[in-house]
Structures are given as structure tokens and as C-alpha cells.
Amino acid sequence: MSQPYLSATGMRGGYGKADILNGCDLTVEKGQIAVIVGPNGAGKSTAMKAVFGMLNLREGAVLLDGADITALTPQERVRKGMGFVPQTHNIFPTMTVEENLEMGAFIRQDDFRATMEQVYQLFPAVAEKRRQNAGELSGGQRQQVAVGRALMTRPSLLMLDEPTAGVSPIVMDELFDRIIEVARTGISILMVEQNARQALEIADIGYVLVQGANAYTDTGPALLADPEVRRTFLGG
Amino acid sequence: MEILNALVTLMNFVVLPAASYGAQLALGALGVTLIYGILRFSNFAHGDTMALGTALVILVTWGMQALGIGLGPLPTALLALPFGIALTAAFVLGTDRVVYRFYRRKRSEPIILVMASVGVMFITNGLTRLIIGVDEIRFDDGARFLFTVRDFREWSGLAEGMSLRVSQLLTLLVTALCCWALFRFLGRSRAGKAMRAYSDNEDLALLSGIDPERVVRLTWIIASALVVIAGTLYGLDKSFKAFNYFQILLPIFAAAIVGGLGNPLGAVAGGFIVAFSEVAVTYPWKKVAEYLGFQPQELLQLLSTEYKFAVSFTILIVVLLFRPTGLFRGKSV
């Protein structure tokens, strides 16, 4: 197997004295959807933030496309091709949808209109509301704007922190469909999900974290089929 | 005819003074609201920055007058304005560098920044006193009136007259120009949008690659420019006195809060709301009422002018009671 596109190995670290991550590994191949699931407090979001550089690691390394980015700040990682959609506060509410996308492309010096068109094609619902303030949109549409904003830098790895938190099941299915579409264009996806069952259904690879370490790693369908995983994490 | 007389009186004593005062407040409140939106604290030094900036403008004006440079019918201060703005902006950027940046990096609570702004207020106040003193100064030159009360009476044949002072017209024009430029800048330019993005969601703005220090610098420069313009116009319209500029802080804060802290459009509206309320409440309506056919015994003045700050305060309290985010929905409470 060749070098995976993203490879985070042996991550240890946390916010205070106690470590939240205890030797966690995550890898994502090009164009794959990787999903992190696990019980509350397992360090799912923390693991993703560590990959993005929002947490100082005590140990471990993060490689993106073979290059060591462990020491880079989140902003520098964006320039290296990472896109990140935070769980909350992930849009500019008093700016229009279009301006939100423009701000996503802030670091780009070239013409980004083509990328914006692609985003609008991906999310036709928000394309209709491009002149409306993002804060006035529905929950699901706001998440689409948030994802669209992160796509504006044309990232090669898109990270989503619980994108479906607080949206209805129909909107959730719609959002997952879009994410699959994004992955088809060759963008790798790393996603933390509360709705484990649905997320694993679309996952090429799933990570079950327990207490900041990998408990199970397999393809999504395989994890769904694993009786042990089903019993402990998916509620039977 | 009587109706016209009432209208003219109203224009002369209420509408025009309130409009120019409102414009001056609006420019001041814009600065407060921008600083609040970007740096997230209420800047208590704003009134004294206004005083310092105006003092610098006055110094440059005097220098120009000594050299014989002038603008003819327009006040020389207009010519001095850019110099005053540049000097004030440099001073304010200096305070940011040595005072505020430290707390911003530490992510201190807003109230600590407010406290620091009190320290800056003291220093600014002392500097103003040092360079220009505490006395009242008038520095308007050029023509005083576009038309006087007598001109108007002769022209219209009415019993009542009204005048339009150059400073009033100038205030309205300059304010309109400033607002137009500011809103265009915020709405169209890349830097302006970056400022709005930073005000909306600091973390996401950082993620998007917006340089916070640049945004902060830009904010200070714009706020200084607006407040120096406001102070100069206020000084041309009335007169310059350092302590009055400290006191104007309250109506400026009231205007910014009424409009919703962090919301520029709200600050402009708030400035006019506060100014019109202040003038309307402290104006004796007797004359207008007489023209309208009433025979009032009293002056019909709701509050004496000494209490004009009570008007700002009451508006402030009403807004805090009923709509703490302001009329135009500013930042969260």
C-alpha cells in the first residue's frame, strides 16, 4: 500500500495536564471518506482538531501528502490544502452567502469564480439565496454554506466536525449525499459524527475511538456488521 | 402663513441643530461601534481621542493661518483635517501597540480592556490639556452663514426667519460623504469585508486566513479618522473645550447602543435618534405652539438644557430594558 494521503500517527496530547488523546492513529486515502465515531468524551473532536493543528501534540506526527505538517498552525495547514468546518459558529451570519464564500477564498490570489460556481452547483438550495444573509438561512442550509466556505480554497482534505448536529434526518441524508459527491471529486473527507450508524454507512473507513485511542478500525459496513461494535456503540 | 412660521421656527431651532448634532454623534458612534465589533470592548478613551484629534487639527489650523493658507469661505480646519487624522491615528495605533495588543493576545475579559481604555483616556486627556489647555477655543474662520435669519426673512416675507450656518451644512455634507465611503468600503472592498467577517466570527476569520492585526489596525485608523472629523465638525459648529468632549462620550455610547453595538448602520441611526430627542426635549416649544394657535402659559420646555445628558441616559435605559441588542440587532448581550 502506498503512502496514505493523510496520516496522523501516535497522537498524544490535550488541553490541560491530562491527555485526551492517548496514541491515536488516523489515516485517510485520496478521495476516501473517513468517519470517526465513539462514545461521548472519547476525544473524537479533539483528534480532528489535533490533525488540524488546533491542539499542541506532545507526541505523534501528522503527515499530509507525505509532508510533515506537525509544527504548522491551522492557517498554514489551510494553505497546504486542509479545509475545516467547525461544529458551531461556522459561518459569518451577517454576511451574505456569496460573501461567506468569498471569505472562504480569502487567501486565494487567483480568480475563484469557477470554484464558487462549483459550490453553487453542489448546493443549489443556497445558490438561490446567494444575496441573503447566511444567518437567516435554515440549519441545514447554513451547514451547506459552511461546507461551501471550506471548499473555496479547493482543499484536498476536508474535515467536518459533526456536520449533522442538530439538523433533521431528511436534511442529514441530503448533507451526506453532498459529502459523497464532494469525495467523488477526489477530495478526502475526515468527519466526526454523532449519528454513527448513518455515517458509517457512507464511510470507506471508520475509526471507533475510546478514551483517546483507536478501539476498532475497519470499513464502514464492516464496523456496522461487527457484533461487538454494534453492542457497545450502536445500541444493539 | 402661521403654519409656515411654525415650520420655519421648527427648522431653525430644532431640525437643523439636531441634524448637525446628530451627524456629529453618528460619526463618533460609528467609531465606538467599529471598535466594539472588532476589538470587543467599549472604548472609554473615545471622547478624549476626539478632543486630542480636534486639538491637533486646531494647532495645524493656526499654523496654516499664520502661513496665510486658507480655503476662502470654507474653514481652514478642513485643510488641516487630514494632518490631524494622520497624527491622531498614529497616536491611537501607538496605544494599541503598547496597551491593547497585550490583552488581545491574552484574550482578557472585555472589562479589563475597558479598564485599560480608562488609563489611555487619562493619558490622552493629559496630552490634550498639555498641548492646548482647558479653555474654550473657537477656530472657525471663513464665512459664517450661508444665509442669515434676516436674509431669509427678507426673501420669504415671513415673520420668522431661519439661518443656515456654513458649519451646519458642512457637517451634513461631510457626514454623508463619510457614511457613503465607509459603507461602500465595508460592503465592497476586500479589506472591508474582512473587517465584517472578523467582527462576525473571529475564529472563522482566522481560519480563512484573515490577518487579525491588519484588521485591528485598519479599525483603529478608520475610527480615529471618523472621530477626528466628528470632533472638528462639533468644534466648528459650537466650540472646542476638552471637558465637553469627555462628556459627549455618554450620548455617543447611547447612540451606539441604541443602534446595536457593532452595527454601523445602527450607529448612524442612533446618533440622529439621540440628537433629535435631546434637542426636542430641551427646546421650549412655546413659540411654535403660538403659531399653531395655542396660548400656552409656560415655556413648554420638557427639561432644561442642563439635563440634556438625562435624555441620552433615558434612551439608554429604555433600550437596555426592552431591547438590549439595540434597534438594529447588534452583537449579543
Added chain:
Amino acid sequence: MSNTRQADTASPWRAPLLFLILAALFFAEGTFRNALFSGSWNTALAILNMGLISAVMALGVNMQWGYAGLFNAGVVGFLALGGLAPVLVSTAPVEGAWQAGGPRVILALLVGLGTLVLAALVWKRLRGAMRVPALLAVLVLGFILYRFLFDPAVIAIEANNSASAGNIGGLGWPILLSWPVGALFAAAAAWGVGKVALGLRSDYLAIATLGIGEIIVAVMRNEEWLSRGVKNVSGLPRPVPYELELQNSADFVARAANWGMDPATASGIWVKLLYAGLFTAVLLLLILLAELALKSPWGRMMRAIRDNETAAAAMGKDVTRRHLQIFVIGSAVIGLAGAMMITLDGLLSPNSFNPLRYTFLIWVMVIVGGSGNNWGAVLGAILIWFLWIKAEVWGPELMRLITAPMPDGSLRNHLLGSAPHMRFIALGLVLLLVLRFAPRGLVPEK
């Protein structure tokens, strides 16, 4: 005021040592006569007395800021309100003033207050389309009735012997009684402001108090029937004997001679010492009460709220209510200080209430002394007050020294003339430096 309080590393000797240095400064002021000190015990004690009153003010501000993190930018207003109490309680009644319009003024004020209460009731009880019109109707009718009652009464009172009185006068009660009344006045105003502005963003309280401070001072300046405005109220009674009485007492003159002092100096010093004793007693009593309160469950809860408001709120503590309590108590202490100050001056001069001097200077005292620590606030108050007064002398001296090599000219004269303004710059610098490099102050909180 930070969420992470480092462990106490300050030496236990720090506070006593600093107080000792302070005592040495006062000793030097009283004994040495040179460019720096006056060498007059009368001057030293005068500074000390105002320093003690400033310490009471600082205690009040420290309760609000140090215990609860509330920024009161209207200290001057609560102080002025407290200062009104000696005038209303202890000056002699003005002949004819009460008959001229006393009851009517009181009725007018009751109507004004009643209007606000009624408006609040209407707003609370009514629902639907009638709510706003009813509220406005109550306010407008109330205001008209208030002005109808108020204006003629005020004119009558102010016309009454306007050269030497023109005000409503006082009750002629003992002046010490006016001190708690001053505290009550300030507490009532604080309750009103706190009720509105607390529970919102922390800066809103600062802005609202800035406003109420300006308004209270404006009322004192303009309502001549109440405070004689710019005409000042003088000749307030004293809790201590007058210097002249002492100088006329053979007994006192003999004792002064015993000490080797002339009667004039001795009487001045004796009166100031009596005041100092009185103020110290009040100060110590307040500190004792404050320390007891801080150690009680109530005080522990206050500190818990200050250190982590969110956690305290999550634990079911009513943060806004606690804040209102501490805000009212702190303002009451400031009001008490106002009454003490007017008693010491024997004069109420509404024009002298300047926010820079009476709001922000007190703030510097608290921050420099050590917010959250009562002894720190006291130390900061007396020290800053001493420096503030001495800077008036030292500033020009320093400027003369600096400008000595300069040729005589307008620049040198300008610089010499502006030396007093340097006090503001120095004060701002002290505040910023302490805030930045020693945020816990000279005597940090235990």
C-alpha cells in the same frame, strides 16, 4: 480580576512594610521642610484625612470590582448623592422654605416615583394591544402632573430669601446621623441602575453608571432648591469643636503651651486629629464588616461567582441578584464616604464633582492597591491620594528642573504652565503599568 489566580507568593510582611513606608511619607511631610515636603503637620493631617475618606470610597469600589468584577463608572454620582445627606439632614431649617413649597415638592416627587412604579406595573400586568398606549399614557399624565406640582413649589422655595438661602434647608439633626443617610441615598440610586443594567454585558453597567453619575451631578448643580447649585451650601455643622473655640479656651491654650506650640497650630492639629480618629474608626469598622462578610458563606459564594460566573450560574446561583446586592452595598459605602467628605469640608459645592477626580482617581487607587483586598484598597487610596496632592507641588518643581537649561521664552513658560496637567498623564501611566505588570496590585488578594 483574572480567572486563573496564581498561588499566593507574596510575603506576609509585604502589607505591613508598605504601610510603614506610607507612615514614613506622612512623617516626612509633617517634619521636613524642603522642596519636596511642607514640614507642616497641619498639611500632613489634612492630606491624611482626605486619604482616609478616599480609603472608604476605595473600599466601596473594591467591593464592586474586587469581589464581583463590576465596573462602576459613576462613583462621582453616588459620592455626590451621599454628600447631599449632610445638607438635608443637618443644616438648620430654612425659615419659610417649608411653608413655601415643602409638602408640594414632596408630593411631586412621590407622584414622579409613583408614575414610574405604575408604569412598571402596567407593563407587567397588561398584555396585548393596550400595553404600549397604556404605558405611554401613564408616563405622559404622570409627567404633566409631576411638573404641575413641582414647578410652582420650586419657584416658591427658590424665591424664599434667595440671597442667603433659596433652598429647602435641612432638619437640623446631628451631622453624624447624616452619614448613614448618605449611604441610603446612594444605595437607592444604585438599586435603580443595577436593576436595569446588571445581567447584561459587563460594559453596559459601566456605561449606565457613567450616565447616572453625570445626571446626579447635573441635578445637584441645577436644583437650587435642593443643594443651592453653584451657590454652594456652607457652614455645615461639625462633629468636632471649632478651632476658634479651642483658641479661646484657656485650658487648651495652656495645654498647647505645654507642648510648645502656638494655639493656632495646635488647634488645627487637634481638630484634624479628632477627624482622623473618627474616620479611622469608620474605616476599621467597615473593614471588619467586609472581612466577616467575605468569610461567611455569602462571601464565599460571591467569590465563586466572580471566579467563574458560568459555573456558578450552572450550579443554580442567581448571579444577577448577588451582583445587585454587592453593587448596592458598595455604592452605599461610597455614599457614606460622600457624606463624610462633605462633613470634613463643611461645604457642599456641586461644581467640584469632577468625574476624573472622583471616579477614575478612585479606580486607580483600587487597582494600584490590589483589587479584591481591603487592606490593599486602603493602602492604594492613601498612597495615591498623597501622591496626587504632592504631584501638584512636585510637578512644577520637576518641570523647572527639566526646563532650567532652556532659554526664557514662550515654550518654557508653556511647559511650566502645563505642569499640573502632567498629573493626568502620570495617573494614566500608573494605572496602565499596574494593570499590565502587577495586575494583582501592591497588596494582592489572599
